[in-house]
Amino acid sequence: MSRSFLILGDQLSRNVIPPWVMEEAATVLLMENRSLVARPGHLTRTALYLSALRQFAEELRQHGYRVDYRVTSSFSTGLADHVAEYSPTTVVMHRPHGRRAQTLFARCGVQFLPSPFFLTDIEAFAARRYSTMEAFYRDQRRIHEILMEAGEPVGGRWNFDELNRQPLPKDGGTWPTPWSWELSPDETALVRELSATHPGADALAYWPRTREQALAQLDHAVTTIVPLFGPYEDAASTSNWHLAHTRLSVALNLGLLLPGEVVDAVVREFDAGRIPLPSAEGFLRQIIGWREWVWALHQIRDADYPDNNFLGATNPVPSTWRELDEHPMVCLSTALRHLHDFGWTHHIERLMIMTNAATLAGLRPRDVARWMEITFVDGAEWVMEANVIGMGMFADGGATATKPYIAGGNYIKKMTDCCRTCAFQPTERATETACPLTTLYWTFFLDHSERLAGLHRIAPQRRAAEQRPDRVEILQRSDQARRIVRGEISTASHSTSV
Ligand SMILES: Cc1cc2nc3c(=O)[nH]c(=O)nc-3n(C[C@H](O)[C@H](O)[C@H](O)COP(=O)(O)OP(=O)(O)OC[C@H]3O[C@@H](n4cnc5c(N)ncnc54)[C@H](O)[C@@H]3O)c2cc1C
Structure with a gap:
């Protein structure tokens, strides 16, 4: 009988396996968790995780490790089956990156070593x-x-x-x-x-x-x-x-x-x-x-942190987003197309296009984080909290970012080429052809005026919104703008029905 060493699919480094694993001829446990494979995650992401895990198991075998590669319906089942078959004295692993896995494996009695996958103590x-x-x-x-x-x-x-x-x-x-x-x-x-x-x-x-x-x-x-x-x-x-x-x-x-x-x-x-x-x-x-x-x-935040919803947003992630469909706004259409084609977009498409639009359209932060976690090839629980809940959607009321990362169409026009071919005009606020992000940018300050009162960094924008002569028209257009962001109105129907 000896110890077993458990390696998760985001811990694929042979260089950090403790020497005793080889010295004791301990078994390395790898689990292909089919419930994770069955999630409606991006094709490339799902294939990536499976292929990397399978090839890592092969690499370990070739380097003389004893490997128990287990295809299982859940981590707890796989672990229990491994223990029943191998009877290890203990199961040891590097501390998982995310809270869900930390909680699960701690409950199963797995011993954690400090994580070598990050530099920070x-x-x-x-x-x-x-x-x-x-x-x-x-x-x-x-x-x-x-x-x-x-x-x-x-x-x-x-x-x-x-x-x-x-x-x-x-x-x-x-x-x-x-x-x-x-x-x-x-x-x-x-x-x-x-x-x-x-x-x-x-x-x-x-x-x-x-x-x-x-x-x-x-x-x-x-x-x-x-x-x-x-x-x-x-x-x-x-x-x-x-x-x-x-x-x-x-x-x-x-x-x-x-x-x-x-x-x-x-x-x-x-x-x-x-x-x-x-x-x-x-x-x-x-x-x-x-x-x-x-x-x-x-690592230091409470387990209920993802439930933060400072702005009281209640809309689900729209089906056009989940299905990575065509979108009437060129900026969102571009970001969703990149996500569809590669399972990835760069930081600005994530922050200033997707979560910006999600915040302005009132999507529920936890749902956006969950969707991004299974859709992006680099998605992970630990990445989502500060980036999506905190920075992208300001759902923690300023604990991560000192101001909401929101922008209207003018910012998108300045930093990208998206507006050149878009049917919506970034400089218009309340017209039929106004960019929905511009309409919702001003609506944001009007809708959340009280919630945002203590935030000095955005006080000028809040005051400017409250003094806008067209604020009533902006608010009248805002519901339609949200529906466009959610992809519920196509460009064609937009031009006839707005
Ligand atoms: C809403 C939102 C969602 C995000 N989701 C993810 C995610 O699921 N997975 C993920 O790894 N990153 C995420 N990020 C952070 C960042 O956008 C990506 O790490 C980056 O776009 C990955 O591309 P890259 O490797 O070319 O990055 P580069 O621009 O080349 O940056 C180099 C590296 O720095 C790291 N990095 C930079 N910024 C961050 C950050 N804010 N958080 C974590 N790592 C960072 C990444 O490892 C990245 O590879 C998210 C950011 C936002 C605003």
Whole structure:
């Protein structure tokens, strides 16, 4: 009898398996949980998780590990069946990333080791009570000595944000070819099998399923994408889905890459003079700042945090969104098309198009988070809370973000090329052809005037809304605008019935 070591589908790193697993010839337990496969998640996401888990099991076997690969109806059933068959003295695992798995496996008596998949010490994080991500990020730079020189940031500045907010170039820009890796025959068969039941297109080739592929993608990212990262971080395009984003979130979230490896690769290229400082800083801020921040917040927040609903939003996620359908607004249509085609969109499409529209149309934050979790290839419980509930939808009333991330059509027009071909006009507020985001942006301040009263950062916009001469017309149009955002009125019917 010996211990067993349990590895979840987002912990796929051989390098962090404790040495005793091999020394004791302990069994490594991997579970293919069919109830997760059966969820109506994106085709590419579902295939990605299955393929990565199956290939990781094979990698372990080839390296001499004893593997119990269990196809099961639930994690608790799989674990109980494993214990009945192998009688381990204990089952040990790295602490799961998300609360649901932490609760489940703790209840089953599994022993947790500290997570090697993040850089942050949670006890120290909780004790520091950081008030902003920026304060946390600067500490991360100091603690891990990243881009630091004699206790000061390299280049004498902590950030280069003002250089990194450029709109999409007028000609659409030129972007690096995205990394991809061909499907194996097994993967082709898997995709074919899943495509009968799962929404979205097959884009599995664009995402790494093995360590070898993840390392190849990392190399491609640091040599061809990170040097361009930064200037167009906040832009979005109707004709390009990836711009200069690395798309490393999948490799990181599956555990195929560790954050320290990504940091080292970027610093190496920066030291060699191949990545400019603003790009290196802007990118590392994402990895050691934002990513660690949202994970650490998830660890210290209460289990009922996702129920937060500061704005009292009650609408479900519309079927046009869930089915990744055509949409009458070009910005939403573009983001939903990218999501349909690749299971992924970049940050600005998530934040300033999708959750912006969701907040303005009053969608229930918990439902949006759940939908995004199973639809995005990099979706995970721990990522959703701060990003969707906190930042995207302001459902915690300011605990994560100091102001709601909302914008009307004018912002979308400035940062993207979406409005050029859209039937709706970003500068109009209450007309038949007004951009629904513009109408709802002003409605937001009128509807939530009392709730937002204490928020000084948006006081000018709130006052401006209350003083608008056309505020009655804006409110009259708002119901129709919400229905357009929800995709209930198509462009054709819009032009005749509005
Ligand atoms: C509403 C909303 C939903 C999101 N959902 C997810 C999600 O399901 N999974 C996910 O990993 N990220 C999510 N993010 C964060 C971010 O949008 C994605 O990590 C990023 O778009 C992934 O693309 P990339 O790898 O090209 O990122 P890059 O722009 O190249 O950034 C580099 C890396 O930094 C990390 N990162 C940057 N910002 C964040 C952040 N806010 N939270 C967590 N990690 C971050 C990611 O690992 C990413 O790979 C969400 C953000 C918002 C606003």
